[in-house]
Amino acid sequence: MSNEKHHIVPYRTYIFVLLALIVLTFISIAITHIELADYTVAGALILASVKTFLVLTFFMHLKFDKPYMRIMVGFVLAVFLAVIIITFLDYYYR
């Protein structure tokens, strides 16, 4: 098992991911300065989700792991999302 050849991620991949993350951070700061009313929250959360996707995929190596790892993480995140949606269905229609 431990003799399997591991994929070594080149350093520049990480540098590109970091640059993308920093750009996304500045975009999220910029969009909250423009008044988009209700879309501000949605925009900031979508950008945060994109950043999380990048961190999970590259920094946390999910891209290079076996598929079952991705399925496991995806499933847990889907359950969490479902809990949020159900909670808000409750509060929104009270």
Next chain:
Amino acid sequence: MIHHDSHYDPEASKIGMWLFIFTELLLFGGLFIIYSVYRFMNPDAFHLAAKELDTTIGAINTIILLVSSMTVAMATSAIQNKNIKLTQILLGITVVLAIVFLVNKYFEWSAKFDHGIFPGSEHLINDMSKGEILFFGLYFVMTGLHALHIIIGMAFIIFVMVFVAKKKVHPERYALLENSGLYWHLVDVIWIFLFPLFYLIT
């Protein structure tokens, strides 16, 4: 170098780390849901209270954590490339960045305390609305719990550095290093959501 005597299964230990990360999601996920519901019920108070927070210091801390995440991820590549010196340097940078993050947090919280904003303070109880009290309560609990995770992650990485120095973690056996990285990225991901929710959405 290679220990044939002890059991070593990097894939299993990685799964173990992920399972632990899922329990962390329960902890912080619950708090994020509480935040969302209270925000939904007190939109104006949250809007007002969030203006008290310093976006600049929040943004600086975001960049610090993103860079530290990159260095710890690079440390895994470095040890796979059998470059022990670079591994230690990258882990060292991560620890230094963690300390810088905590110093920033110290100044940020001190500024809040100076303005009379801390859990149970008179200013908070007498002059602020229920929604604002909720906002600051969540702010201190969530950023405080996050800072605690920074301290634990930092200790974990220092622990790994000692193991690398003692050659207990080496290019044939680096699962512990990878797992400390996973923990550190989790701390980063939590901050990726804390930053817009507390500092940006004003």
